[in-house]
Amino acid sequence: MNQVLKSKDLLGIKELSAPEIKFILDTAFGFKDVLKRDIKKVPTLRGRTVINLFYEPSTRTRTSFELAAKRMSTDVVNFSVSTSSVVKGESIIDTALTVQALGADIIVIRHSSSGVPHLLSHHLRASVINAGDGTNEHPTQALLDAFTIVEKKGGVKGLRIAIVGDISHSRVAKSNIYCLKKLGAEVSLIGPPTLVPKEMEALGVKVFYGMDEGMKDVDVIMMLRIQRERQGKGFFPSTEEYFRKWGLTSERLSLAKDDAIVMHPGPMNRGIEIASEVADGPKSVILDQVTNGLAVRMAVLYLLSGAS
Amino acid sequence: MRILIAAGHVIDPSQAIDGVFDILIKGRKIEGIYPKGKAPKGEIDRVIDARGMYVLPGLVDMHTHLREPGFEHKETIKTGTLAAIKAGFTSVCAMPNTMPVNDSAGITEYILQKAEEEGACAVFPIGAITKGQAGEELTDMDTMRNAGCVAFSDDGFPVEKSLLMRRALEYSKACGVPLIAHSEDLSLSAGGMMNEGLLSQTLGLGGIPNTAEETAVFRDIALSELTGARLHIAHVSTEGSVRIIRAAKSRGVKVTAETCPHYFSITEEAVKGYNTNAKVNPPLRTERDVKAIKEGLRDGAIDVIATDHAPHSKGDKMKEFDLAPSGISGLETALGLSLRLVDEGVLTLTELIRKMTVNPATILSLNKGGLKPGSDADAAIIDLKKSFNVDINQFESKGKNTPFDWWLLKGAVVVTVAGGKVHRW
Numbered sequence: 203m204n205q206v207l208k209s210k211d212l213l214g215i216k217e218l219s220a221p222e223i224k225f226i227l228d229t230a231f232g233f234k235d236v237l238k239r240d241i242k243k244v245p246t247l248r249g250r251t252v253i254n255l256f257y258e259p260s261t262r263t264r265t266s267f268e269l270a271a272k273r274m275s276t277d278v279v280n281f282s283v284s285t286s287s288v289v290k291g292e293s294i295i296d297t298a299l300t301v302q303a304l305g306a307d308i309i310v311i312r313h314s315s316s317g318v319p320h321l322l323s324h325h326l327r328a329s330v331i332n333a334g335d336g337t338n339e340h341p342t343q344a345l346l347d348a349f350t351i352v353e354k355k356g357g358v359k360g361l362r363i364a365i366v367g368d369i370s371h372s373r374v375a376k377s378n379i380y381c382l383k384k385l386g387a388e389v390s391l392i393g394p395p396t397l398v399p400k401e402m403e404a405l406g407v408k409v410f411y412g413m414d415e416g417m418k419d420v421d422v423i424m425m426l427r428i429q430r431e432r433q434g435k436g437f438f439p440s441t442e443e444y445f446r447k448w449g450l451t452s453e454r455l456s457l458a459k460d461d462a463i464v465m466h467p468g469p470m471n472r473g474i475e476i477a478s479e480v481a482d483g484p485k486s487v488i489l490d491q492v493t494n495g496l497a498v499r500m501a502v503l504y505l506l507s508g509a510s
Numbered sequence: 511m512r513i514l515i516a517a518g519h520v521i522d523p524s525q526a527i528d529g530v531f532d533i534l535i536k537g538r539k540i541e542g543i544y545p546k547g548k549a550p551k552g553e554i555d556r557v558i559d560a561r562g563m564y565v566l567p568g569l570v571d572m573h574t575h576l577r578e579p580g581f582e583h584k585e586t587i588k589t590g591t592l593a594a595i596k597a598g599f600t601s602v603c604a605m606p607n608t609m610p611v612n613d614s615a616g617i618t619e620y621i622l623q624k625a626e627e628e629g630a631c632a633v634f635p636i637g638a639i640t641k642g643q644a645g646e647e648l649t650d651m652d653t654m655r656n657a658g659c660v661a662f663s664d665d666g667f668p669v670e671k672s673l674l675m676r677r678a679l680e681y682s683k684a685c686g687v688p689l690i691a692h693s694e695d696l697s698l699s700a701g702g703m704m705n706e707g708l709l710s711q712t713l714g715l716g717g718i719p720n721t722a723e724e725t726a727v728f729r730d731i732a733l734s735e736l737t738g739a740r741l742h743i744a745h746v747s748t749e750g751s752v753r754i755i756r757a758a759k760s761r762g763v764k765v766t767a768e769t770c771p772h773y774f775s776i777t778e779e780a781v782k783g784y785n786t787n788a789k790v791n792p793p794l795r796t797e798r799d800v801k802a803i804k805e806g807l808r809d810g811a812i813d814v815i816a817t818d819h820a821p822h823s824k825g826d827k828m829k830e831f832d833l834a835p836s837g838i839s840g841l842e843t844a845l846g847l848s849l850r851l852v853d854e855g856v857l858t859l860t861e862l863i864r865k866m867t868v869n870p871a872t873i874l875s876l877n878k879g880g881l882k883p884g885s886d887a888d889a890a891i892i893d894l895k896k897s898f899n900v901d902i903n904q905f906e907s908k909g910k911n912t913p914f915d916w917w918l919l920k921g922a923v924v925v926t927v928a929g930g931k932v933h934r935w
Contacts, residue, residue: 216712293825293828293829294829294830295828313830315830315831315832315833316713316714316715316784316831316832317713317714317715317784317830317831318830320783320784321784321828321829321830321831335714336714336715336832337714337715337716338713338714338715339714370711373714376711376712376714399708399711401707401708401711402708402711404708405708405712
């Protein structure tokens, strides 16, 4: 096992120290160079097996992990849940043990229940990578976001970063809060009181209900996807009102610093949380995030596989 | 068969006894309590030396899930009552959320017959308030009372419709039985899995606010006040509930309340690491609530310590946190955890035993929970000096689901006498 990462698993940012986060990012910068080459593939993890175990529909994250694994020359398999014995009522632990018995060195898990990666990590020798669990964490997304910020801003420490939207149900927001705080940023959370719990301030962040106060002089704006289902449950009255109050428009963006960057984990709802002119505008780094996701996931696979 | 329990320190709050006495048991009944060495001479078949020990009335648990019929892989009447006597309990009240639900006299009779054949101690069924616990139609309360139900509850499922709860309370007055309310506003708990707060946010688990319990406690008390019916609030977990119950009692509402050892022993912190053995409904709360529960026990706002013994199989609990069922296997840790209240100065030993014997027996009109001559020979002999490590592998219960595994507890049960039958542990 690698000497720098203490755990065999990547369960969440909560479980990582700041030096561990920095080490992953440093490693990822090396792999970003690989991605710029003509032949974007290294033999580093030849013979290793990565299995993607996705219990939730996901295209971008799964594809990103799959490509990252292929760039490292691993054998990577997508274990498709709908066609598996899961539908026959097999317990998740039994499924994971089966996947391990097939020879998986690393299992990448996405699940709608918070804590599933933790549950599996108790039962598996293989490394477990959390690719998003319920409303808990999505650690590789936070790492690729931090990577992108470092790439664009030279560092994270001291930056003012606003995260806007449904914080309460967002694993992306949670992982980002832990990650950015550990790296020394000033973090504010903006959104409706129904979706931004005030008790989060105990984590050392500021909570704002209005965009104008929260956006002032920020260096980075992270928009979150708003799920339309929340509308019917009383979290906010309509997507129209949501956009009017919390949507990121050019006008609101002008409150931020001149050199501010706009991020979004995708998939975007144009016209609900973000205006197209902003999403496609010069400050948007949304597609860079996607590219950087590959480098970060290559780094995570590399470090957890203990290769040298 | 005559048995002498000799020279133990007898605590029986039902008759204000607190001192060293001899107890004579004849057959299934208590023959008498006598000053040390003063028991009438005559043929004695067995002497239990209780010197240095405390002799208590057999404990009464008014909130037990025995799981039979229907969920025998979790617990049976046999294993549940064995767990009970090992833990000093000699009377358990079986909650109706079995399969089928105990919502008719036939099921009640089945439970009592099973208990007669296989039970290690007395079993008192609690009937469902509504058929199938579906919250729509009242059960045949009086018929079921005649069959042996001692109270009615939809435990696990609150009666959501306020009008139906009102009717149930009104009707129960004709049957002379209390209703036991699982007070929860389901629309506020909204599928939550643990206490709502920063920790639920950082674990990504849906939260259940204190208010989900408190608004329902308030409603149920208001309905009890309106109807004049006897109401017992089950498993109180929050500071606000204690306050609401205390205020109701002070204006004379016929309300009583229970809490469970886990609500005064641990907090939501136990959930960390997605420990499904700490998933329970109502959820484990905060330090502030724990403090308020203890204060409620101390000042009498809370009358009873019950276990809410909710055994589950390993497979049931070894799951995704949101899919795992709620509940703690509580019988075999209840006394040890409760005795900590005596060490902490919250309750005297007598007050504690009162809340685990005569108080629940009085609420349910059971002829149990005391050592009066002529009453059933139910007693527990405990060694307060003896500590033990909780060990789920030693549990008699099939349910090994406890967050207290390997806790060091004081006050080992040495002997239980259940219906005149002596069990030495």
